Amino acid sequence: MATKTEVTVEEKLRTLYDLQLIDSRIDEIRNVRGELPLEVEDLEDEVAGMNTRLEKLQADLEVIEDQIKEKKNNIEESKTLIKKYSTQQDNVRNNREYNSLSKEIEYQELEIQLSEKNIKEFRAQIEQKNQVIEETQNRYNERSEHLKHKQAELNEILKETEKEEQTLIKESEKYEAKIEPRLFKAYKRIRSNVRNGLAIVAVERGASGGSFFTIPPQVQVEIAGRKKIITDEHSGRILVDPDLANEEREKMEAMFAKLK
Known part of the structure; x- marks a missing residue:
């Protein structure tokens, strides 16, 4: 009997970051409409x-x-x-x-x-x-x-924008289904509590993306190790390393370009 493959923390982080990029793109489209x-x-x-x-x-x-x-x-x-x-x-x-x-x-x-x-x-x-x-x-x-x-x-x-938005909403739902409920609930909670709806951000120049608070070198090493989910103690956002963020951003930008 085949055993179910365990999803690694890195895979979880990649899926979460992809979902964040999709949801942020939906936010951008809705912001264009504004009030x-x-x-x-x-x-x-x-x-x-x-x-x-x-x-x-x-x-x-x-x-x-x-x-x-x-x-x-x-x-x-x-x-x-x-x-x-x-x-x-x-x-x-x-x-x-x-x-x-x-x-x-x-x-x-x-x-x-x-x-x-x-x-x-x-x-x-x-x-x-x-x-x-x-x-x-x-x-x-x-x-x-x-x-x-x-x-x-x-x-x-x-x-x-309507066609792109509807396609992105479907993509968001697909990625949501890949994430365990507890983690997705945390993502939604953080997203609703932070500015710009960014629940998961990359470390930029030693600080949490969009923040001025520096992250200790040891914590940065742990984030780059991708062995556990780490949050910023100041904003509560989930943190990922720059390389992972760049890889997922390139992948998702290619997908967004096809939708336009």
């Missing part, structure tokens, strides 16, 4: 909100127009009643009936005055709302045009 997707999303929400406001203002205008029509109808009804009561006054038999009709005429005249006052107020509201609609429409047109340019900009970037 643009969020900016587009915010603009879409803003334009949708203004569109909803314009629809609401337009609906308010229709309600006010209906109210004006109603008041105009009331005026016509009052005029008809005044005419009717005035005719009836010509045929009354006593002062009581005449006075009663006069009160009805007076009431209808007050109703006309009130309706005319309401119409005037409604027309002032229409003028005010039309001004708000014009301002909102201008702002809507401006933001819609801005959104169109930003969407085109984002689509262009996505078009250039």
Whole structure:
């Protein structure tokens, strides 16, 4: 029965470093997009909100127009009643009936005055709302045009990078599957806690990559020996020797070039 080949520490370090290079490349692609997707999303929400406001203002205008029509109808009804009561006054038999009709005429005249006052107020509201609609429409047109340019900009970037990003994500998953869960969990934890997402770095000029803290010569010898996984005591990053890093970088850069 064949025994499962033991994965050496060096192989683990190479796989981890390859994964780091892939994930860093994905980070670069996403950094190119920067805040643009969020900016587009915010603009879409803003334009949708203004569109909803314009629809609401337009609906308010229709309600006010209906109210004006109603008041105009009331005026016509009052005029008809005044005419009717005035005719009836010509045929009354006593002062009581005449006075009663006069009160009805007076009431209808007050109703006309009130309706005319309401119409005037409604027309002032229409003028005010039309001004708000014009301002909102201008702002809507401006933001819609801005959104169109930003969407085109984002689509262009996505078009250039989406295929490469998706391929790299699949490659990242392949390399992840090669790493034991405990080590991968540590890699993810370190990556989320350090600047630039670099969880595994090479020793550069006697210091941890991206750090000013020097590494003791004895520790550098151990790192170059590739017999155990060593982390930087200051940043927590996993360390590899420069030769291993250069070999894996050349290999992965060749792969990235094929993806473009």
